[in-house]
Amino acid sequence: MFKFIKDIIAPKKCYSCGKEWHFLCEDCFEKIEKHYFFDEICYVCKKYSKNFEVHDSCKNYSPLQRGDSWKAERSIFYDKTIILTHYKIKLIKKLVKDFKFYNKKDIAEDFWELLIEKMIKHMPDELKTFKKQDFIVIPAPMNFFRKLKRWYNHSEVLAKYIALDFWFKFEKNIIKKIKNTRQQSKLKKENRLKNLNNSFKINKNKVDIIDNKIIILVDDIISTWTTVNEISKLLKEYNPKKIIVITIASWY
Ligand SMILES: [Zn+2]
Numbered sequence: 001m002f003k004f005i006k007d008i009i010a011p012k013k014c015y016s017c018g019k020e021w022h023f024l025c026e027d028c029f030e031k032i033e034k035h036y037f038f039d040e041i042c043y044v045c046k047k048y049s050k051n052f053e054v055h056d057s058c059k060n061y062s063p064l065q066r067g068d069s070w071k072a073e074r075s076i077f078y079d080k081t082i083i084l085t086h087y088k089i090k091l092i093k094k095l096v097k098d099f100k101f102y103n104k105k106d107i108a109e110d111f112w113e114l115l116i117e118k119m120i121k122h123m124p125d126e127l128k129t130f131k132k133q134d135f136i137v138i139p140a141p142m143n144f145f146r147k148l149k150r151w152y153n154h155s156e157v158l159a160k161y162i163a164l165d166f167w168f169k170f171e172k173n174i175i176k177k178i179k180n181t182r183q184q185s186k187l188k189k190e191n192r193l194k195n196l197n198n199s200f201k202i203n204k205n206k207v208d209i210i211d212n213k214i215i216i217l218v219d220d221i222i223s224t225w226t227t228v229n230e231i232s233k234l235l236k237e238y239n240p241k242k243i244i245v246i247t248i249a250s251w252y
């Protein structure tokens with residue numbers, strides 16, 4: 001009971017320095033950024049790429065050529081990735097866990113503010129060239145039962161914040177999850193693709209709105225890139241101008 005009252009009256013405190021009003025304050029986030037060097041890279045080859053664009057040559061890479069044991073050849077269907085930070089950082093891991101598993105929804109606000117800054121910084125061309133109505137924000141879908149268990153879809157919470165901030169259209173019913181796939185992060189790499197096959201479906205009644213738009217695909221945490229790639233693959237069939245993946249943290 002005491003804890004309950006305390007939670008209500010106590011303001012947010014930075015997990016790292018204890019300063020009030022944020023769970024992760026800007027100063028502490030800046031320290032993380034400096035320490036871990038968030039170079040602008042293409043997340044497929046991990047080499048330099050301005051504003052995190054995926055190199056054209058990396059969209060059709062063959063894992064075999066890269067000495068990867070993963071047998072399947074694949075293409076990359078997203079065009080750009082904006083990742084706030086890395087999951088391997090202890091402090092981030094703790095914040096994300098509290099956000100995801102202990103329903104501290106407020107943590108999303110801090111992540112969202114920092115993400116918006118990063119988006120503005122690394123989407124200069126898109127934001128300058130296109131109008132607000134050229135963008136659509138889509139959250140990665142969550143299975144109904146998992147949503148029940150966790151109370152809400154974290155990607156959806158974040159996606160809504162982002163859409164509101166930029167005045168972009170928010171659309172959550174384009175992609176549906178149809179199979180209760182085992183959690184990707186718990187599987188071996190070669191089983192991940194199998195696990196995902198046909199686990200998403202696109203809503204044919206909604207696909208017209210994707211045409212010629214810039215899609216902001218929001219996934220709260222990316223443990224493997226297979227999920228967002230599968231979703232991007234479905235979306236790409238309906239001619240979006242570009243797919244930008246946005247996430248709080250990736251595992252690698
Ligand atoms: Zn702090």
Ligand SMILES: [Zn+2]
Binds near residue numbers: 042044045049058
């Ligand atoms: Zn590349």
